[in-house]
Amino acid sequence: MTDSTVFDWRSFLLKWSGEWADSLPDGEARGEGDEAARRARWLGFPAASEERIAAMEERLGRQMPPSYREFLKVSDGWRHAGGFVRLLAGAEDAHWHNNESGLADIFEEYLDEDAGPEERREADLWRRGLQLDVESDITHVLLDPEDVDEHGEWAVYTWSSWRAEAPARHADFTAFMRDMHREFHSLQARRSDGEPVFANDTTRQLDAQVEEARLEALRGGWEEAVKALDEAKGYSRARAAGLGDQIRRLLGQTYMVYYDGLVTDPLYAPELLPPLVAEHAAHSYRDDSTLMFHLPGADDDLVSLAFATLDQVRDGTYRYTAAGPYGEAVERARELAQWGDTDGAWRTLMNALPRWQPLGPDHLAPLGWVADPLLGPLLTPERGRELLSTPRAGQPGEAPSPTAGLDPGGLAWLAESYRGNNRASYRFVLVEGTEPKELPGRLTDNDADKDGTVLNEPMTFRETLQRSRYNRSEFSSYDDRALMAVGRAGTGWSFAFDGEPAPFTAQRFVSPAATAGTDTRAVVVWSGLRAPHGKPFFHLSVARDGAEQYAFTYADGEIRRSGDIPRALDPSRFFDDLEDSARAERPLLEAVAEEFGASLPRHAIVNGRLHTFTSRSWTRPPRQGETYMTVRLQPAAMHPAEGERLGDNGPEAGKRP
Incomplete structure (x- = not known):
């Protein structure tokens, strides 16, 4: 929950407005309202008075949640909330949705006969919600008067017809607006080549945050690092997703882990392609058409490497190698693992980890080994945390306590x-x-x-x-x-x-x-x-x-x-x-x-x-008079030899002579 009493709405909205104004390409045609907002560097409207807010609450029959009230006191409505809501309601335009969109009927139609009260309550959102979207790209924004926290905040739900997802929940109106600010940044960060670079105080602060998170991760502080990287990822800052995915993979989180922007870099591909390919092999069922979706911009050499690695992973012949002292430890670990000493193999890798060196500045930890048929089974979430908590690449820090072995010993x-x-x-x-x-x-x-x-x-x-x-x-x-x-x-x-x-x-x-x-x-x-x-x-x-x-x-x-x-x-x-x-x-x-x-x-x-x-x-041959049966299977492409009866290749019973 965002504490609306301490959130500085004016500073936040002014910063957003300035970033929006600076993001507009010169000469781009805009409507009269947008042009005025660009010149004024203000996406909002005049503040709503307390009397105007009170009149709104009387009209709606409910007291508005604190964060939305505080917002209205700074701006009575908002332009361009994210990328798909062109105008957000102020005190006059907010109204009960009352199934205006007909979505209640649609969501109720998909309910199972045994749907519980919670599922039915979710579908009923479209009858009871307070609608805040005035102009949008088929995107609905509703405040839910029945989803209220201990501070009186109402949750905000957003839904777009073209996203084919369940409505997204935002804890309160402040959280919703911050999410829309992130969405604005995310869309701007994906500009086409040739457009002006989107840079401002927010992007520079986030990029510095990514670099500090990288160093913190190498020092073993992965928990703080991944929080900082995920925040930057929400703004689509370069490097954030690729760095964060390395941490997530070692924690055993493989869903939507694609090492964005790094896996197609020839410098990092030897470490990041194998785990990506191994995950694809585990779930593709020999349909490899989706592999290329995760290799955007890859050149022919990298694509060839990806499919060659895929073949090796599938037939169990992929072999992970690394340079230097860590690479020597990898070979010793493989030798131990192939004869069953997986605990010894893991300790060998961990003892050498402080001497591991990254392939480049965006490489956080050794990763290719998780695709190795002998080394990959060593990984558990607990061991992944131990690896991530170990200082490496020459960074200072205290080594964690070793994780317990996985073999209890004995029989x-x-x-x-x-x-x-x-x-x-x-x-x-x-x-x-x-x-x-x-x-x-x-x-x-x-x-x-x-x-x-x-x-x-x-x-x-x-x-x-x-x-x-x-x-x-x-x-x-x-x-x-x-x-x-x-x-x-x-x-x-x-x-x-x-x-x-x-x-x-x-x-x-x-x-x-x-x-x-x-x-x-x-x-x-x-x-x-x-x-x-x-x-x-x-x-x-x-x-x-x-x-x-x-x-x-x-x-x-x-x-x-x-x-x-x-x-x-x-x-x-x-x-x-x-x-x-x-x-x-x-x-x-x-x-x-x-x-x-x-x-x-x-x-x-x-x-x-x-x-x-x-x-x-493990059994002796049959003795004289003991009956046995032998079944021989003949491949479909084979034919009986000349003079051999087909029946002789099926079940046969006999007595040992």
């Missing part, structure tokens, strides 16, 4: 249900003293994979599922090969994780622990204690130097065990209540983590990208 988080982790079954292999890139050599049958170099490019959990389901041409009822994500599992361990395994079959399950643990130690866990369908189960097996040491399987309400199981992992300690076996999941995972000192990175598995590979089958 117990797998037993929690929350957004992004609603899996009821999962399985993983832990291998001691082995790098993640070596796991395919321990968990595959293919000799070509034995060198440990065959890993897919990093994928999200969702992409992993899609590839697992849609890139297969053969499905077998006995073969259970898993597309597993790999990474580091704490100090001295690596992991292979499958977040959506096939159904568990205790009779044919073969633990990969022994083969994974050749010349080292390996742990296998497969849990389905919260499976909504089927019976709950849990398996643990531990092997050393290629031989299984101990194992147990809980399934069908029974526990089968082998080897000398340590007391800390004894299943009888966890499955004392076989009727409620789901309660055993968390303490079991805690015990496994404690016994082996291993953990799985929650953030990387749930939200990040990890390398993947296809493991050997």
Whole structure:
């Protein structure tokens, strides 16, 4: 709410009038009233007396809100309120709208049958509002006598037929006039090339404010900076939107963030194009026609760069780079992130941030990394605030407290249900003293994979599922090969994780622990204690130097065990209540983590990208007399080979010889 008792209407209106007069091009044809206003440098009229205002209130049957009353005491009406209201009412012309426009009928027609009182009250605005627009470009200005604050101020609503929006609300008449002053400035700032530069005390003050906000943002004072930039943006001051959008993007605010005026500058494009393109890729559904809307004035080279970056973002190959010490930290962070240590990757970036250098004077923070498939998932709103609060580019200031890590450590988080982790079954292999890139050599049958170099490019959990389901041409009822994500599992361990395994079959399950643990130690866990369908189960097996040491399987309400199981992992300690076996999941995972000192990175598995590979089958082949089914899918463009029956490429059932 604007305090009308302290608002200096005369100074404000005189400044506005002078700016308007100076903005008129020489020789432009004007009406008699506008010409007189230009010469007088006054858009208003003589002040309304207290008697005139009282007569108005008696005619309307209501006391006018304080801010409008104070305005009338300075000017009884106003010319050119913004860009679309040519004449604003004074004491004589203000009148109840009484659905003069017919808009009440239109807005009521669009109400749903179950519309509530508030929605109906909004539509009724056009019957009860006090109309202030006298001459306008199909723009209505109404004071609402039912939207009143504690100071007696009435809200102002504006609506234009060509804007196709709901009426805009202004807290009171002072706020409305200040918004119209901003609108006047915004329109003038967008003058065509060749017209005189629009410059005055207001624009110079705002431009100085933008520069100070830029320095304040680099010092870590982003909250004050973004307020100052947003105010200048309302007046369409150059640089304000482009600078403010950089702050908003790091806060996770992506709507209407286009880095106006900067993204098409070749100096800044390497940092600002990738996040713009990544946001487009996330919502375009392969319709790229709108991308050019956000690249006004871009030359051919920049357009080519934009679409090349778009292709890289979509196929997951975009790689962010930076110069100097910060660029070296980026490479170290990518190495950590690709094996699951996202907290370590973030700390690496933050520790190097004070040494980061901008590409130019309008660059506030590193931004291209948010489009990197490995680094982008590191960003959260909390981390964005930490980055923005950190002094950089040689500016002084105090570093903020580090944000908490996103990985809780251990394994117990797998037993929690929350957004992004609603899996009821999962399985993983832990291998001691082995790098993640070596796991395919321990968990595959293919000799070509034995060198440990065959890993897919990093994928999200969702992409992993899609590839697992849609890139297969053969499905077998006995073969259970898993597309597993790999990474580091704490100090001295690596992991292979499958977040959506096939159904568990205790009779044919073969633990990969022994083969994974050749010349080292390996742990296998497969849990389905919260499976909504089927019976709950849990398996643990531990092997050393290629031989299984101990194992147990809980399934069908029974526990089968082998080897000398340590007391800390004894299943009888966890499955004392076989009727409620789901309660055993968390303490079991805690015990496994404690016994082996291993953990799985929650953030990387749930939200990040990890390398993947296809493991050997987790089930044994069928035995003599066991029936199985194999389904092979033939591409539509392929034809059966000569002498091959088409039916042989569909479902087939048989017995293992």
